[in-house]
Amino acid sequence: MKLRNLLALAGHAPQVASAFRGMIDQTTASDRQHLNWVGDAILRYNRCSKDGGYSVAFSLIHGWQNGYVETTGYLVPTMLDLAETLGRPDLRENALAQGLWLLEHQRPDGSFPDINRSVSSAFDTGQVLMGLQRLFVETGEPRYADAARRACDWLAGLSEADGSWLRAGESPGRSPTYYSRCAAAMMDFGKLVGEPRYVAAGEAFLAWAADQQLPSGLFRHSELVVGRPYLLHTIIYVLEGFLHAHEVTGDRRWLDVALSGAEPLKQANLNREIVLVSYYDADLKPASREKCITGLCQWAGLALRLHELTGDEGYLTCASNTLFYLKSKQIKADPVIGGALPGSVPFWGDYLKLSFPNWNLKFFADALLRWTRMGLDTSLQQEWFVMSCHGQNAAKVGWTEVEDHLSAFDEFTLEQIEPLIAGLGGSPTVLDLGCGAGRCLDWFAGRHPDWELVGVDPIDPQRPDRAIQVGTANRIPLADASVEVVYACIALQHVGDIDGALAEIGRVLKPGGLLVVFDRDPVSLRGLLKPWHELKGRWIYSWDAPFRERWYTAGRWRRLMRKAGYRVQKVKGYTGNGGGGWRGRLPINRFLLIAARKAA
Template sequence: MRNFFSTIRNSLMPSARLSPAARSEQLSDRDGLPAFDPGPAAVVKACTDWLAAAQDHSASADGGVSRDYSLQTGWSSSYPETTGYIIPTMIAIAQRTDDASLHGRARRMLDWCLAIQFDNGGFQGGKIDSMPRVPVTFNTGQILLGLAAGVAAYGDVYAEAMHGAARWLRDSQDADGCWRKYPTPFAQPGEKAYETHVAWGLFEADRLAPGHGYGAAGLRQVDWALTRQQPNGWFASNCLDDPALPLSHTIGYALRGLLEAYRYSARAGLLHAAMRTGAGVASAVTGDGYLPGRLGPHFEPGADYACLTGSAQNAHCLFLLYQLTGERRLLDAGRRLNRYVRRSVAIGGPAHIRGGVKGSFPVDGDYGTWSYLNWAAKFCIDANLLEMALDQEIRDA
């Protein structure tokens, strides 16, 4: 239980090593989550404002979105990977609210992605100022999601970049469907089942530009990933740093990729595989919505904190599974997960906190320690938008 003990070490960190803001948040979190749930609409608005602040205050001031706000060090530089998949969320909110300023933000993110793309079509890992600066499969796949959304919303100005990223992924894939040639230097080496989330980017590119083999390449990866799925739905080879206890975050990535493969191909076996994983995740959600930040091979707790990113991602996946199957227990588990995350979000306060979603609850947990993460806010928005849509469908039924 390495991560359990690292969490204990964090909680015992001498206050002299903590900023006053970090120490204050640590003490507050020890009292548990607030009882107040602001509700989906308020949290979507607050998280959107937080992402806008993260773009405006990025330490690299380049149009990308700051990776995080750290209670120890403040705003970071921009993060290409997650800026890429924040783009579809920003476009969706802009369209929902008819807000031209949000469209402008999405266009600035897209234009920045174009500016930093390698000539081979790939994109770097890490923050924009991270070294080494090399093309990485996973990060390219996440930015491909944004480029495809940009083509769909704003036209062919982003099409060349989309094709470049999709071709690079298609052509760098191993024959068995796994990507091994361009791993991130910022995670433990090894095969990654959660690159089903890369496959999703290829499905989006194929929908917009069929005939290039993008979707077929994505399905090859998903088929490979299924060789790592256990009969109960748990995935081996599915973590950034600890395959024996994968993060709920990477479990959420793997599950979403499976679901998108089913939505793309309508292959029944993919839905059955997604149901196995979704049911395992749902079984691990407690009555108050707590999902351990890491889950062992029987979906048993592997950490004593919640990875809020993973909670929001898995909520979204459970809602999608409910839409596909009508399984009410999945809807209920997703609602509990969303409620738990919402209770952690401050609706008031300074801009760097208001609408921010922590890496962990409590804040000294082992994922995104002391920080509010841009992708956590993105997934929180996505999950709550879908919850609101489902609630409306149920009311209208």
């Protein structure tokens, strides 16, 4: 890196520190708070722009940049939606002011310029068209409809005989398939004002673009840079165009194209990548480990729209996990970049390196606003994320095969728990919380056939021979005061709200009931090395995940138990098997056993 760039980074040291914290942040707020942060950030992008509009980005090298005509255009509808949802007239006033700024940049031929204000851009014109249409609908002012007509006339004039657009100023001789967003915007405006020419031109482009789809679901000519892998941002742009066209016309063929592209992404998201990566090859194989934040924001919104249309719960899971990730990455407190999102994670990644662009916020807010309108439950997002991580990890390691037997240390663990339960006498009802495939239940059943054994786990092991239900530590599907014993082996480390989990366990325990926790001790070599394993992708959670395991010391467990109203009876540490020879004598894996009783 050049010396002047290093000096520029030093000059923005507080923002660099905020960017580092944001990458590994595990905190989220209410959706309303996140939306307010977006609104405040976009206002700042306007105030700090060098020439009006919404600044392209804040760069850790160059600082604030010029206003961006394209993204100002499609940020206007988002600001108007935020104003209505949040009851903030300042956001509405700002959006209307940006409408006037946009009119100043329309060229005599009806087009709008690219990011450098050097050539007429088809894509940028199509994005501004969305803002012009919304401003016309919002205000009824003819000037916005007139500007939108001129933009559509220019776009329609680009149409070739096969429907493609080869004469756009930003890509002469090439017709990117992500122009589908522009085509759909033309169709939308054409429907609004009763102009069939615009609808026909848009449909012609979409028909051409649909023919460019590959077997993987991706589209030829959708790379942001020719010769590079496919970028999630422009992958989703293409699908957004087809879905918008379906929403405008009701034509099923456009929805089918969108679904044929979205379904492979959904499968990758559910079965391979908890959070989609930045780049893919033509077969939809990952070509990067980085995260394109803009593409993720778009994916969350697209998945929610497809869930609404199809009822497919897979899309809802994708949207929830992606939004949970994104909320953790929003900068929480910084006077310059507070509320912003980086271009990439890590923030020095390939897409918009060292920058915080404005358009991330548009798609992030759109997805959160849709989630809010749908009345979905945000409180479940952490648990859904953990369950997805467990499910994908289980598939990778062959969970049902690995989990059907006990290691020597597993048996040792159960032998420590067994006398605590047996000491209660009688035939207790025992809950294994986080039971996995039920191997511990099998062990106890073989030794104590008189005990009533039940299990709860986020993943259904599909064992009709065992009473195992799907649930989590914060939502146990059992009645109040229904069990005498709850034990949790290497399970509570996956809980985000540990106070809530201990309260929920107390709900299902009978008065005087026993809680036994066996979990990892952070004071161990494994605890010291855990961040390294996360960074290298060798852990169930990645280094940038919005949730990672919480390992508590013995002292912390005592405080947590007392706070929850339990009486601690025993706290003891154990060293797990670190391997043969000298490794077996090292504290590579350390565990804690905590036994506590609920008040009688």
